[in-house]
Amino acid sequence: xxxYDTRFGPFSIADEEVWHCIAPMPGFTDxxxxxxxxxxxxxxxxxxxxxxxxxxxxxxxxxxxxxxxYSQVPHFAKTSGVPMxxxxxxQTENGTLQSNSLAPLxxxxxxxxFGQWIVEHHEMPTEPLSAAHLPPAxxxxxxxxxxxxxxxxxxxx
Amino acid sequence: MLVLTRRRGQAICIGDNIRIVVTRxxxxxVRLGIESSDNVTILREELLETVKQANQSALSSAPEAFNHxxxxxxxxVDDIGNTKDxx
Numbered sequence: 001x002x003x004y005d006t007r008f009g010p011f012s013i014a015d016e017e018v019w020h021c022i023a024p025m026p027g028f029t030d031x032x033x034x035x036x037x038x039x040x041x042x043x044x045x046x047x048x049x050x051x052x053x054x055x056x057x058x059x060x061x062x063x064x065x066x067x068x069x070y071s072q073v074p075h076f077a078k079t080s081g082v083p084m085x086x087x088x089x090x091q092t093e094n095g096t097l098q099s100n101s102l103a104p105l106x107x108x109x110x111x112x113x114f115g116q117w118i119v120e121h122h123e124m125p126t127e128p129l130s131a132a133h134l135p136p137a138x139x140x141x142x143x144x145x146x147x148x149x150x151x152x153x154x155x156x157x
Numbered sequence: 158m159l160v161l162t163r164r165r166g167q168a169i170c171i172g173d174n175i176r177i178v179v180t181r182x183x184x185x186x187v188r189l190g191i192e193s194s195d196n197v198t199i200l201r202e203e204l205l206e207t208v209k210q211a212n213q214s215a216l217s218s219a220p221e222a223f224n225h226x227x228x229x230x231x232x233x234v235d236d237i238g239n240t241k242d243x244x
Contacts, residue, residue: 007219007220008220022196023196023198024198025212026200026205026208026209026212027208027209027212027213028212028216039220041227042223042224042227045223047220056216057216057219057220058212058215058216059215059223075195076195076196086211086212086215087215087223088211088214088215089222089223089226090226093229097226100208100211100212100214100215102204102207102208102211103208103211103212116208116212118198118200118204118208120204
């Protein structure tokens, strides 16, 4: 167990719970170790927190929440995995959330690895896809509960 | 920059694991075949730039900013299932 600085304050995580990036994210290719953090009040969203750079976080959600389906799997996927998309917050007061649908992330829970892959085509069904109100359980995101002294209580989703 | 001249069917090698073959030259375009190991990402340059920019945009999603967005839209978490992709 080691304590890391994060956007949410100091956070303790065991080595076996660290996610390793095997297909680097363009623009962030030096970052390799990450944690998945979940605030229960934020429903299906999870934070991909860099353990190499404390200020780097990405908000993720399952692609179904943007009515996106990926029929392909990335080249680095040797086992079954979980796709997630980066969320881009609106820049205006009444804007809507957007997704980085061109470059989803693919998580491999068996090996605790993930990577970003670029897709040139994805499906957007006309009928809304069903979407869960929690992050995918396979990801075992660490639940974080801010407490009064600015440190974090933790658990596993 | 190293500049090489190749004809159709000829190749260049980069290290031991990357081989690039000129498969067709036609109408001012060159078609390339690329052999490499699985862990090498190969992208058209303009696509890579697009993804870099999108990743930078996603990085700006600070936890405080997202909480602010959620607080402005109390039902947002329930309604996100109906959100359409805008990217």
